[in-house]
Amino acid sequence: MPVRIFLVEDNPVIRESLTETLSDLFSVEIVGFAEGETEAIVAMQPLEWDLALVDLFLKQGSGLGVARAFKSRGPPRRLFVVTNYATADMRTRCAEVGVDALFDKSVELDALFDAVGELASSRP
Template sequence: MPLRIFLVEDNPLIRQSMQEMLEEVLGAQVVDWADGEAAAIGAMRRAAWDVALVDLFLVQGSGLGVARAFEQRGAGQRVYVLSNYATPSIRERCAALRIDGIYDKSTELDRLLEALGQLQRL
């Protein structure tokens, strides 16, 4: 069964590129997406997903708010943050919210793909 991914990304070009990459490289299925905090929380509560890929800066609210809403989640569900602002302080805040990983969009996509590939093999 393909990995079911929920994207939380406000930039349409990045969102489309991420979806294409995830589907082509991993054979994953992007089940839904949202561009704001409230929309993401509502849609993620209704959708079946294995992994949420969350941007920090959204059109409304923040990715940290999304992560906070899913601190308690299913045992098989993972939340990863993708950001151009993966600073040490942001990484600390993410760790405090039980985020499973934070990746810089510009330099760490290969590490993200590696982590997602490992999840598929579980």
């Protein structure tokens, strides 16, 4: 069974690159995407998803707002923030709103792919 991923990313080039790379590496299904906080929250609520990949800075709102909205999502759903702004303070703020992991786009993509691979390998 593929990992169902919802992408919250306002940059179409990054969104397409993530989609292609994840699809090449793992059994995944991109179940939707959004470019802003409100759009993401509305779109994600009725969907079945296993993993949300959320950028921190969006066209409207922020990834922290998306994380807050799904803080009590419970396992097995995971929410990862993928950003270029991976400071120690931001990691703390993300943990406070229930983010499972934060990955720096510029230096931690391998770690992100490892984490997605772990999810994919644990699927029945």
